[in-house]
Amino acid sequence: MIGESKVLTILREIIQKSAAEQTEAVFIGKDFGLTRYANSFIHQNVAVHNTTVFFRSAVDGKTGVSSTNSLNRESLLKAMKNSLEIAKFQPSNPDFKGFPQPAKYKKIDTYFEPTARYTPVQRAEVIKKICKEADKAKVTVAGAFSTSSSEVAVVNSNGLAAYQPVTAASINLIAMTDTSSGFASGLSRHVVKLPFGSITETAIRKCLESQNPVELEPGKYDVILEPAAIAEVMNWMTYIGFSAKAYLENTSFMSKKIGKKAMAPDITIYDDGSDQAGLAVPFDFEGVPKRKVFLVKKGLVGGPVYDSLYAVSGKTKSTGHALVPGSSEGPMAGNLFIAAGKKSRESLIAGVKDGVLVTRFHYINGLLNTTKTLMTGMTRDGTFRIKNGKVVGPVKNLRFTESIAKAFSRVGGVSRETNLVPNWWDDLGCCSSPTIHIKKFNFSGKTDF
């Protein structure tokens, strides 16, 4: 950790030397440790220390981005100068109205010393205990356990200065036999809050219960989608549906449908950067304070998330969802919540006469028809048949092909319990989700295991 004072001083001193009309510097520093295990032993164990500074220069309505991961003064000045050179060659962008003005940020505790100080030996000891439980149950285990501490800072020539230290701890676990697997995961900014015991117990129990699965013919079934399955779907929704880029390009299910019915009244989906039940952070990579955004409210389309550039074309204000400078993906929701319901998970299962319980999806693709939120993917790590309100046994994995907005219009119930699930590709974003009962979910194919 470099610390707030030093980071802001470095960035301010450098951008003062800029010849651009406006200049922005974004600092990301990270110490990251990750221990991977498979076949019940550690096979990869890594540590990374890195810092990257992005510069965005603006001149005549044009912006250019350059970055370096060297913190020496010469490299920083070179990168900043390069960003201006890149900017000069472009036509003006009418949507660029300058970098954000200084703002006040909510004070949020996002940094926890025990997570930052967690050692490779401590991670290995946790995994050793998991392996011991796995041996007792005669299963093997695989997964990853990471801990990190990061600093994020944004400074611009309008006087904006934002700094936030954050920590994160994430674990995922698959237990396996020759014919089955079970999954569980945990995520928190505070490593001591991760319930290693219950995560291990859940994965092993699901694995043992899903041994010797039987084939189930594809078709329409009521499904109980557990939080990890919902979160995988929501990862795609953030990309194809909840972003102002998709919305304004008319490729989102939300496009031209604000206020209209899209899902069942039981469904409310929102992004809230300040809710510490997720991975809260008070501002985005432009230094804009994060606002709570209702993407879907009681089944009605709320609106997408914006950064400052897309806010101009959308004739609104940024909601504080900019990605790092130079990203072409547009703004992105990162701290996603699906509002909890009133029923227990058990009562949702009890309400299913003939259906399937899905622990998790694999390799979803959401590009089939983005305006209709048509997606396909496979089940994995614990798929079970439900009959007359009871889980009666495991089934082989199934492929779904389904419009998610339509599926979420056929809701049989939403659980009051929620789980926090990390994005599958990084530890920057997450989705807090309940278990949801969807009626007549379309399974279009099957596989051999």
Add this chain to the structure above:
Amino acid sequence: MQEKLKNIIYHLKAKKVAYGDARYVCTTRQSIGVKDQIVEAISQNDDMGVGIRVVVDGCWGFASTSILAEDELIKAANLAIKIAKASALTKREEVNLAGVEPYVDKYATGYREDPFSVPIDEKLKLLFEITKILRANKAVQLAHANLDFFRTKKIFVSTEGALIEQDIMESGGGYEATAVGGGEAQKRSYPASHRGDYACAGYEFVRQMGLIENAERVAEEASILIKAKDCPVGETTVIITGSQMALQVHESCGHPAELDRVLGTEISLAGGSFMTLDQLGKLKYGSEIVNIVADSTIPGGLGTFGYDDEGVKACRSDIICDGQHVGYLSSRETAPVIKTPSNGCMRADGWNSIPLIRMTNINLEPGQWDFNELIADTKKGLLLDMNKTWSIDDKRLNFQFGTEAAWAIKDGKLGEMYKNPVYTGMTPKFWNSCNAICDRKLWHIWGIPSCGKGEPMQTAHVAHGTSPARFNNINVGVSK
């Protein structure tokens, strides 16, 4: 930098590690993306650092740092040792590495025109010209075009005496036209979807891609597609064009042939493989005309290099030979399991990542058919072109892929265009239904700069040489 890396090796030897290597990587990436007549994203990023890998107490440790001062590098080396000792808390067996000659060598990508010396305004002019042509078609409501260039310097040293310097240059790009109407959006891309086509080459690769020449056709096809009928549902013969064949090879052969997946070490995220060890030499993966090789030596391929990130020399090896499964993609640690030397597939996506088994150029060898004769030989079926969606189960058996467009084939002639084509199958059954592969005239190495694997996620640059191929009895239109 070389001296600093050598000092790390001296230090590791003094600490009596069983094995150690240090890898310096410095990458400059320039990325330019335009939307219509606006610059959507333009950036140049420099990234450098050192990754240190050790085997201590029979286990792996890895530490990396972007701070290149001597004391910080030694600190990282000590951390790698400490991490390896932590790994040993769960040790079941000792890491056993296949032997490799400790090469002292230099390698560089051959190219004619340094893409970083081509002015940015020239690149923008090209991209704006493309999007102008695309938007000239009134049905096209959105046009994206992009170029990306990567220059990577690598130095690898090991406690076994290797000292390898490599300079890799990569260039590429592409574009897409989006037509919106009737409550949906339809895209056509060129030369391939998902950011285009890439090669280990200089700017000459961009100049010869035919970007301008194909723009009007691509826009026209997008405008037809938005009004086209949905692809018919049912079992039929399909001819799959080259870029989609690249995706097919990637997902259904490249990934399942990775020996780390086979051995279960990627199971928690990416999954395992149906190409299990007991199937080696026995599995009839495809029909007799199916030959798939891993070849990191082929000039221009995006998976071409001099040495992998363990210092193993680039090579060519068979994965599928006359339809039989005969090989895997391996590393020094996994190769002893199948009693072979490593075929050099270990690569990291930067200094801060540990090398994993990655695809190189995984190529479907060309067959005998002329493309026009293949169409003429097909009584009824579909021509499927350009990837749109991809999904496959965690053992790489059940797949469902979507393409941007399909054309009816009737009595040996191409007919009506269809939208939203999707086809599905089980991998060995699919490849065993392959009854024709086109010849070298349409064989092309498609560069994919976005292959994801590992935790934390690493993005590899890989490629697939393919030509169009025909498959019988394939289920299409299953998304209905």
